Amino acid sequence: AQQLYEGIDLGSGPVGLITYMRTDSVALAGEAIAELRGFIEQRYGKDKLPDSPRQYKTKSKNAQEAHEAIRPTSCLRVPEEIRGHLSEEQFRLYQLIWQRTVACQMIHALIDTISVDLAAEPTSFFRATGSTVRDPGFLAVYEEGLDDQKVEKENPLPPLTEGEAIQLNDIEATQHFTEPPPRYSEATLVKTLEEYGIGRPSTYASIISTLLAREYVEIDRLRFIPTDIGRIVNKFLTEHFTQYVDYDFTANLEDQLDEISRGEKTWEPVLDHFWQPFSKLVDEKMDNVQRSDVLQARELGLDPKTGKPVSVRMGKFGPFVQIGSRDDEDKPIFASLRAGMKMDAVSLEEALELFKLPRALGETTEGQTISASIGRFGPYLRYGTNFVSLKKDDDPYTVTLERALQLIEEKKVSDLAKIIRDLGDGIQILKGRWGPFLASGKIKAKIPKDKTPDTLTLEEAQALIAEATPAKKEAKKTSKKAAEAKPEPTEAAVDTEEKPAKKKAAPKKSATEDTLKTKTPVKKTATKSAATKASGTATKTPRKKTGT
Incomplete structure (x- = not known):
């Protein structure tokens, strides 16, 4: 554009x-x-x-x-x-x-719809319906898309007269079911938001991007499909925050914000009127609503091997199935749902199938055990301490040993192709997206511009790896943790530290005043305790209050 x-x-x-x-x-x-x-x-x-x-x-x-x-x-x-x-x-x-x-500047289209009743028997008849375009009007230029709605194209009917005998060529029996309205697309969602007065042209894009970013919906054939987490959030809000997800409330608040933007209202009363009851409701729900009430755990049945309950629920990283409960002596067993599986549709048999992973396939020629499983980043193969991602068409539940060996071999060839030079001592020069680089385990280092993979020596490489090793950061973290772990000074400790001050002033009263003087570095809670103790032993109220 x-x-x-x-x-x-x-x-x-x-x-x-x-x-x-x-x-x-x-x-x-x-x-x-x-x-x-x-x-x-x-x-x-x-x-x-x-x-x-x-x-x-x-x-x-x-x-x-x-x-x-x-x-x-x-x-x-x-x-x-x-x-x-x-x-x-x-x-x-x-x-x-x-x-x-x-x-938009042409006339409307005129379409004639005709129905013909065909008498088969005295008590029954067939009906044929067709339409003909009398005047296409604007349709001669543009016909708007129907957004995936299934619309049967009606064949035009031939000229017919009442009482005419029609020859029967064939009878075709078809069955039709009532279908739900199509799911929202981006265009139909924006149109509906406009009708309800929700959002503004400047916010429609952010509304849609938020739905996608938080994975409340996913797009399938240009349509928004609610995810499991989206269904849970929707149910929670409609049950516990009903008035705030009401169409009229949102539209009314949008109107008030418009009035603020035009200078017709001040923002403080509007915000206060919204925030006071909302804050109280949030505090109430925090005290009364349990996490288990929100996550919608659904029991599927019993595990035939252990007799423990099998349930499906929502977790931090998505929906999963679980054998057992937290009350059991043994820890529950978990398995993530596969792509395309929905919490409200998964069955007991499908859930039990998920616990077959990791699935042992056999061994490599070197004797390393091969297993297939699903991780956070998708399905993979493991052999020894190495991993290989499965291809899009490979299924960890059905992949064979032969296919696994093939993928492992391809991975080895790919890894060897990346190695430009092996310097020894665990340091290699590898091909990267932005050029060659040094690698030693998980530590990577750039090769200086004045050096090439052929001329770089082992000593130079070791120096570069040493520079890239985040030793200083770890030292900082360690010292920080040590500082956090250091206990707070107690009253006894404060008194001990302040003993040298007593040598300068023998009277007890002076010692007390000096104690209050030297408490500035101590944290507020410790200072108050020390000050209370000091005032308890002193015969007069100390004049200096800098310590408190």
């Missing part, structure tokens, strides 16, 4: 093809409407023009309408005629903008 706005070279220099695109306006300039009506009359006929120009108004509140609607700078630049100067993406976007702009 930015490229179309800034300009495309059509042979005689860059030409801006569309108007400013960062706008929510649906209004068109008068000269643009006049050009569109002239173009439609010339290309499609005068009968395709409405009696008066069509005017549109936005339904969005606080819409950015400083500019007119996104439209072609000239409808005379037909997409097909300039296609050779555009990339495929540029062409498709320009075609969409051009078609919608032209169609």
